[in-house]
Amino acid sequence: MTDVLRYTAFSDDPAGGNPAGVVLDATGLDEAGMLRIAADLGYSETAFLTAPPEGLGGEPGRAFTVRYFSPKAEVPFCGHATVATAVALGERIGPGELVFATRAGTVPVSVTADGQGGLRAVLTSVEPHVEDVDPADLAEALAALDWPQADLDPAIAPRIAYAGARHLVLGAATRARLADLAYDFPRLEALMRRLDLTTVQLVHRAGPALFDVRDPFPVGGVVEDPATGAAAAAFGAYARELGLAPADAVLTLRQGEDMGRPGVLTVELRAGDTRVRVGGGGVRIG
Known part of the structure; x- marks a missing residue:
């Protein structure tokens, strides 16, 4: 059974910000499975993580391929689901630098402690x-x-x-x-x-x-x-x-x-x- 986490981004209150689904291991899912989970969850996006491509860089265990699905379709990039995913990872492997390979390009994310017991994530966009x-x-x-x-x-x-x-x-x-x-x-x-x-x-x-x-x-x-x-x-x-x-x-x-x-x-x-x-x-x- 796929473990779907629920996080909100851009708020430290679960009732604020933008909720996102996070699947930290989507290895066994195809596109139809990812879309079905995103639709069932009903959030604006859900992030699905798999192993990074060759040559992505980043520290071992801190680089991932990430795909984002809304309830209706895949989207090339999603900022709030990126922040939610980074916070979820930070809680499990600690603050530090992450690297995400997305359809839009490579997105570095820095996770730090916010000084109040929580975590904060900062993503760097692709070329705008x-x-x-x-x-x-x-x-x-x-x-x-x-x-x-x-x-x-x-x-x-x-x-x-x-x-x-x-x-x-x-x-x-x-x-x-x-x-x-x-x-x-x-x-x-x-x-x-x-x-x-x-x-x-x-x-x-x-x-x-x-x-x-x-x-x-x-x-x-x-x-x-x-x-x-x-x-x-x-x-x-x-x-x-x-x-x-x-x-x-x-x-x-x-x-x-x-x-x-x-x-x-x-x-x-x-x-x-x-x-x-x-x-x-x-x-x-x-």
Whole structure:
């Protein structure tokens, strides 16, 4: 019988953050088996670990192949399931450096004690990039969300950002606009599948380095993702490229408050390194 662990990421409270399934030994599972477990669990993603490929590097016993499945499909990368997996491993083999081989590329993860008896994990993204959005696609996204153009924040220009998965970034002019999320699920899902998007990241700037975010995730079979590490990494690259943050910066993203599952994601940018670091706590559920 496959042992499926349940952890939440980006919170030290089991009722906060984003829950993920973690299968530390998926050696005997094929894709259909992984998808079935992810669907039965019902979390936005479940991570499945197997032996690392040749030449991955990392310390012996601290390198793994990781695949991520939503209830509907495999996704190339998932940040919150990466953090959850790293915390689960840290509890069993101790804090330190991990290396994950994912479909998106190699993702190093550092696990440290948080000083309060828990663990914190920081992932380093694959190489990110940012691209423009076709005006017709933007109009379709706004129509699916039922957002008037006037509700967008002109300082947060629409873009598609990537740091392991693709996300459409849209800025909300007010916190009230962000809080009012009632979208056309099939219509937004169809657009996202056509553009190969994992989530739509809706962002409101609450301070110079503080942002409130929400992430509709219809392609994964859930209405909204409570805390999205992959989107946070993509947003870090976006914020740097569009001048919302300097080359050296630490951004705080609050997510899940509107769902009753508050979480905090820390996004670190470093001058001279285009990759983005995303960190947070994690704890076992149940």
